[in-house]
Amino acid sequence: MCEYTFENGEKCRIKAISGSKYCSLHIPFEEGELLYGEKIKEIKERAFKRKLERGVRYFEGIQLYEAKISNLTSKKPLVFKNSKIKTLIVESSHLKGITLYKCEIERVIILSSTIGTLWVKGSTFFGFNLLDVKFGNSIYIRESIVRYIMMNSVQHVEGMKPHEEEYGEKEAVYGRIELSELKKVRRIGINSRYPLLKDVLEEHGINFSGISRKHVKAKIFIIKNVEFDPSPRFKRQVRVFIRNLDSILQLENLEISGHVEIRGGRLRIPEFIHTTVQNNLVFRNVTFYGDITWNLTVLPNLPAELTVKGFVILEKCRFNNPTMEEFFYRLARISWEKSGDKEKADMYYYLEMLARRKQKMGRYMTYLPKLGIGVKLPSLHFRKVQVKAKHYIHLLEGVFEWFFADLTCKYGTDWKRPILIWIFMVNIIFPSVFYFTKSVTSFGVPLESFWDYEYFSIVTATTLGYGDLHPIGIGRIFASLEALFGMFMWAVFLTVFARKYMR
Incomplete structure (x- = not known):
């Protein structure tokens, strides 16, 4: 009989193979190779398959x-x-769960399968791969040593079980992906390309091209208390890459010695708790979702919880509320200002101001009257009229801010725009108005040449007023507007130019 002793004190009841005191599954690699050479691989494989066929699920x-x-x-x-397993592959299977406890496995590959719960603890892996996997309950990878974690097209199946309630508080334990208490991690990749995996699968006769490419969906995705490999050759690499994730995202107690890149997908109420990114934090084509509670509780504390030593980069991102949008663009602006790159900082400052204006305008847009036929205005008390008037005033403030601050110079970040606007208005629009209305005269005789009207427009816009030409009739109104316009645009240009190059 095999002399292997289980943790409960019982011994294995399988007959030991010839020349050893262990059965074919428990015999160590070195001893088996000394006795049978390469043939030990086939012996172990046949024994494992017989166990599975007999309904054994505990190894x-x-x-x-x-x-x-x-x-x-x-x-x-x-x-x-x-x-101890060199390669563990689970393919096209439907299992209630998979548990790996205190194991040493070089490579785990679970693909095109449906599982209830994946629970991993106290194990050592080189690569852990989930491809095209549907799970009903949760995925936990805890207290283990893992070099690479790759998850592609992993999706939670709805309708398994409701939330669990403990002590009056509800916590989403179903639909949860949690990576916690991991050590020596080199890379965590969600929907990332892994060229070497294709070669590995082809070696085992698995067609890699048939695997679907879907978003990773879960109710909550947590990465916490993860220690990354401190080797200098990994510090400049992307250590956490998340692509097309549709979930609540929570990063907690992390010091990431590298870059973090999140690309595509929908992030709901993201949280960064005691998180430090040594290099850059990049968001590309990400849609952020937040609610009022998150804006009031989590968002104000985020600057103290999240530290980015490099840059915060946001490209083509979308937000469901302007409060969140303003905050993230402010984080990006501050990171670029610290590096001295004023061009990038101005770009994020402009986006930040746009979000702030959206926030202001959105608050009062509901008070705009709805256009329609036969609309009767209700009778309002004086106090209600006063409140309505304040709302319209705030709305007008937003309109004026757009016209004078955004349209003219993009909140002081674009010095070219006021020059182009000035040239277009003074050399084309105003001369054309004066020309078609014939509202400029010289000693009582209207001018005929367009260049004379353009000369008058330039003199008026610069407020020189030589007196050889003067407006009449409606031209006085346009001349007054042009004089105000010219003074305002030059003031804007000088302010923006000084801000751009003299700070």
Whole structure:
């Protein structure tokens, strides 16, 4: 009989193989290779397949070169404990759960399968890969040593179980992906390309091209208390890459010695708790979702919780509320101002001011009257009329801010725009108005040449007023407007130019 002893004190009841005191599954790699050479791989593989065919789902202390599980349907969880496996592959299977506890596995690949719960603890891996996996409950990878974690097209299946309630508080334990208490991590990739995996799958006869590419969907995705590999050759790489994630995102107690890039997908109420990014934090084509509670509780504390030593970069991002939009653009602006790059800082400052104006305008847009036929205005008390008047005043403030601050110079960040506007208005619009209205005279005789009207427009805009030409009739109104316009635009240009190059 095999002399392997389980943790509960019982011994393995399988017959030991010839020349050893262990069975084919428990015999160590070195001893098996000395006795049988390369043939030990086939012996172990056949023994493992026989166990699966007999309905065994619990494996403790086994040592396998390759554990490949294909097209398996089981109402019992598949458990590996205190085991050493070179490659573990679960393909096209429907399992209640997979548990890996205190195992040493070089490479785990779970693909095109449906599982209830994936629970990993106290194990050591080189690569952990989930591809095209549907899960009903949760995925936990905890207290382990992992070099690479890759998740592609992992989706939570709705309708399994409701939320769990403890002590009156509800917590989403279903639809949860949690990576916590991990060590020596080199990269966490969500929907990232992994060229070497294709070669590995082809070696085991698996077609990689048939795997679907979908968003990673979960109710909450948590990365916390993860220690990244401190080797200098990884510090300039992207350590956390998240692509097309549709979930609540929470990063907690992390010091990431590298870059973090989040691309595409929908992030709901993201949280960064005691998180430090040594290099850059990049968001590309991301849609952010937040609610009023999150804006009031989490958002104000985010600057103290999130530290980015490099740059915060936002490209083509969308926000469902301007409060969140203003905050993230402010973070980006501050990071670029610290580096001295005023051009980038001005770009994010402009986006920040746009978000602030959206916030102001959105608050009072509901008070605009709805256009329609036969609309009767209700009778209002004096106090209600006063409140309505204040709302319209604030709305007008937003309109004036757009016209005088945004349209003219993009909140002081574009010095070219006031010059172009001045040239267009003074050399084309105002001369054309004076020309068609014939509202400029010289000693009582209207002018005929367009260039004379343009000369008058330039003199008026610069407020020189030589007196050789003067407006009449409606031209006086346009001349007054042009004089005010000219003074205002030159003041804007000088202010913007000084801000741009003299600070």
